[in-house]
Amino acid sequence: MLVLPVLTYDPLDPATVNNPYPALAALREQAPVSWHDGMSSWLVTRYADCTAVLRDHTVFARDRRRTVATVPAASLSVQSLDPPDQADVRSLFMNALRAQNLPGLEARARTRAAGLLHAAAEQPSFDVMTGLAAPLSLSVVCDLLGVDEPPLAEFAAASDAIMRSMDGGLDPALVEPGRRAREELTALVDSWFADTGRPSGLLAHVRTRIPAGAGEVEELFIRNTARVMFQGGYSTMTAALGNALHTLTRHPDVQYRLRSEPRVVPGAAEELVRFDGPVQGTSRTATRATTIAGIPIPAGDAVVLLFAAANRDPARFPAPDQLLLERRDNRHLGYGWGSHSCIGTRAAQACLRAALDALRTHPTPLRPAGTARRQPSATMRTFAVLPATLHP
Ligand code: HEM
Numbered sequence: 450m451l452v453l454p455v456l457t458y459d460p461l462d463p464a465t466v467n468n469p470y471p472a473l474a475a476l477r478e479q480a481p482v483s484w485h486d487g488m489s490s491w492l493v494t495r496y497a498d499c500t501a502v503l504r505d506h507t508v509f510a511r512d513r514r515r516t517v518a519t520v521p522a523a524s525l526s527v528q529s530l531d532p533p534d535q536a537d538v539r540s541l542f543m544n545a546l547r548a549q550n551l552p553g554l555e556a557r558a559r560t561r562a563a564g565l566l567h568a569a570a571e572q573p574s575f576d577v578m579t580g581l582a583a584p585l586s587l588s589v590v591c592d593l594l595g596v597d598e599p600p601l602a603e604f605a606a607a608s609d610a611i612m613r614s615m616d617g618g619l620d621p622a623l624v625e626p627g628r629r630a631r632e633e634l635t636a637l638v639d640s641w642f643a644d645t646g647r648p649s650g651l652l653a654h655v656r657t658r659i660p661a662g663a664g665e666v667e668e669l670f671i672r673n674t675a676r677v678m679f680q681g682g683y684s685t686m687t688a689a690l691g692n693a694l695h696t697l698t699r700h701p702d703v704q705y706r707l708r709s710e711p712r713v714v715p716g717a718a719e720e721l722v723r724f725d726g727p728v729q730g731t732s733r734t735a736t737r738a739t740t741i742a743g744i745p746i747p748a749g750d751a752v753v754l755l756f757a758a759a760n761r762d763p764a765r766f767p768a769p770d771q772l773l774l775e776r777r778d779n780r781h782l783g784y785g786w787g788s789h790s791c792i793g794t795r796a797a798q799a800c801l802r803a804a805l806d807a808l809r810t811h812p813t814p815l816r817p818a819g820t821a822r823r824q825p826s827a828t829m830r831t832f833a834v835l836p837a838t839l840h841p
Contacts, residue, residue: 460827473758482744490751494758496765503787509733516734526673545654555799562807570839574818577835586686595650615828638676688727688831713774718801726783730755756782
C-alpha cells in the first residue's frame, strides 16, 4: 500500500500568512501531491504537475456541475465554465480587451500613480493599500471597462467580502456576507449594461456584440463575467500592487536599480508577480479516477493547484527565492495557465508598469514605516495595512 507522508500545512497559521514560502517548499519537496483534510482537497505544488492538471480540462473540471455539484446562478461566469462551453464568452471578453487602447490606459495610470505618490509624500507616512494600491486599481479597472468610479470605501467593503468568501471552505461564516456583496455588485453591473449611452470602453464593446440569439443564460454568464472583471480585477490588482511595493521596500538594492535603469521595468513587473503574487492557487475537480505524478486521485475529489509553490519550484526557476529583474523564460503561474488564465493580464501588466514607472521617477524612494499586516486569507495574498514613507 502507498503510504503518503503527513505534513501539517495550515494556510491560515499567522506565520504562514506572513511568509508561506518555507511551508510551501516543504510540501513541494516532501509531499508534492498530498491530501489536505481541512481543505478537503489534494494539494499540488510542483510547476510541472500544476500545468499538467490545468492543461487537462477533460479530466480536471472547473465547472463543478460536471461532478454533480450545483452552482448558484450568481456564480456562473467565464470562471465556472469549461471548454468548449466557455469559448464564446471568453473570446467575447478577450476580443473586447484587445480592442482597448492599452498604451493610453497605461499613460493615464502613470499620471494617476504619480499624483497619488505626490499626495502620499506630503505625509510623514502613509498606508500603501489605501493611499495607492486601492485607488489606482479602481481607477484602472473603471477606465478599462469605461464606467464611472463608484465611491471607493463602499466598493472596497463589498469587494473585500467577496474576496474573503473564497475561503468559505475553511470558514463557512464568510459565505453569506460574500453572497450579499455579490448581489450588490450585480445590481451595479446591471445598471451599466442598461446604460446604452456609453460610447467607449470594454463594456460598451461587449454590450454591442452580445449575439442576437443570446438567451437569458448566456446573458447571465456575460453580466457575471463583467462583474468578475470589475471586482476580481480590482481586488487582485490591489493585492498585486501592495505585494510588489512591499517587496521593493524590502529590497532597496532592487528599487535603486529600478530607479536608475528604466529598461528593467517590464521584467520587474513580471518578476514581482512571480516572486510574491496575489493569487495563491486555483481548484479543479477530478471527473474520473486518475493520477497526478503517480498518486491516485479518486473521481469527484477536489484538487488545489498552489501557484505560489509552483512559482518557486527550483525545477522550473533557477534560484527561485531570489528576485531577479532580468530573469529569463519567466512563464510563471501568477496569471494562471490555460483556458482559465487571467483575461486581464495585459491590463494588469500595464498598471504594474505604470506604478513602477511613477515610483521610479518620484524624487524619493519608498521605504517601510512601521509594521505591515497581512490579510488572513488562504486564497488571496494581500495586505490589510502596509505603512511606508516617501520622506527623504
Ligand atoms: C496583477 C493583477 C492580476 C493578477 C495577478 C491576476 C491573476 C489571475 C489568475 C491567477 C487567474 C486564474 C485563476 C484561476 O485559474 O482560477 C485570473 C483569472 C481572471 N482574471 Fe486576473 N489577475 C489580475 C488582474 C486582473 C484584472 C485587472 C482583470 C480585469 C480587468 C482580471 C480579470 C480576470 C478574469 C475575468 C479571470 C477569469 C478568467 C477565466 O476563468 O477564464 N484580472 N487572474
